[in-house]
Amino acid sequence: MSAAGKKGVVLVTGVDLAPQAVEILRDYELVFAGAKPTEDDLLALSTQHQPVGIIVRYGGVTGRVMDASKALRVISKHGTGIDTIDSRAAQERGIAVRAAAGANAPAVAEHTWALVFACAKNVVGLDGRMRAGHWDKSTHKSLELQGRTIGLVGLGAIGRRVAATALSLGMRVIAHDPYAKEAPAGVQLADLDAVFAQADVLSLHCPLTAENRHMINAQSIARMKDGAILVNTARGGLVDEQALVAALASGKLRAAGLDSFEKEPFAAPHPLQQVGNVVLSPHIGGVTEDAYIAMGTGAADNVLAVLEAEQAMA
Structure with a gap:
């Protein structure tokens, strides 16, 4: 899909999102980082695409990755645990961090x-x-x-x-x-x-x-x-x-x-x-079809809520 007419880019640190989550973010261009993105991978993609939001499925988001996109406003976890996100660095930069609480x-x-x-x-x-x-x-x-x-x-x-x-x-x-x-x-x-x-x-x-x-x-x-x-x-x-x-x-x-x-x-x-x-077991406790949808839609809703709130205040 062409990026023309989109409100911005949302970077997903994974290969996919549930179709229901994609629909929630239909006004944004989605860029997928792959199954095992490294910090350098995310740094390069953030530099190239300047995402307004990042949905974290795999890997982590550091201050270096945050600094690569001047447009970044929200980092949303595809799940509940946000220990893979440098929350302190995000707070220092005024970037919101959200989790899909209870989804899985x-x-x-x-x-x-x-x-x-x-x-x-x-x-x-x-x-x-x-x-x-x-x-x-x-x-x-x-x-x-x-x-x-x-x-x-x-x-x-x-x-x-x-x-x-x-x-x-x-x-x-x-x-x-x-x-x-x-x-x-x-x-x-x-x-x-x-x-x-x-x-x-x-x-x-x-x-x-x-x-x-x-x-x-x-x-x-x-x-x-x-x-x-x-x-x-x-x-x-x-x-x-x-x-x-x-x-x-x-x-x-x-x-x-x-x-x-x-x-x-x-x-x-x-x-x-x-x-x-x-x-x-390989960290699959939350990996079911229902949880996949709930975590995806929860993460997408959180991205949208932050971005729409900022747009309303602009």
Whole structure:
């Protein structure tokens, strides 16, 4: 499509957007950066096209990228976590940063429970044993979740959905979230140490910040129950992977389910590949057709809202 008559360029750090999102931004020219755009790629595209907005799917947006486009007014995350955007640099430049809050919450909450169940019931391990010709009925015991405590770090849209399912399973639910003014019925707010100490299943649903990086480390794992399960569908940097490998190998933790990693894409060989009691998935908790549409339309709506508000004030 010709750029003629368009209000400006929106750069997308990916290969596509949901058709519904494209329709929302029909008055803007969309430029796609590809599946794995580097900082230099985004720098070159921003210099060339001078986008008024950037929708962040893959990769990150730094101050250098922001400075490449004098027209840039908004950076919108295709999802909820904005740790790949230098928010401080954006604030200093008067550029709005937005996230599609809650857009992928149903998908990520469901994937959280897929990992919890896989860990508690050793689904992957038993499958592998049966394929190797074993029948472990007389020796295997799964973990029953009814009556156990699940501890949630983060009680936003995803955490609340996870909590609702836990309550339906007859679990006790405790949660730590410094920004939560109140908890849903049946959920007990607690300090972080209490959540670590009491959880049979610990599930992370918080953004990654400089303050909570490696919140799961040798010291916090030591405070957890012997045989607890850790699930992370949030951000990989929350977990010290070296400490986790040690805890899984020693049996301190029963199992872990991970959908995010300190370095992505997951680079093989990786120590976690050799750990039998960990279930791995490639950061796809929010990747469903419904979430793809919701995140795309949410990101597009956020771009449009910022740009239209500025146009109205001009």
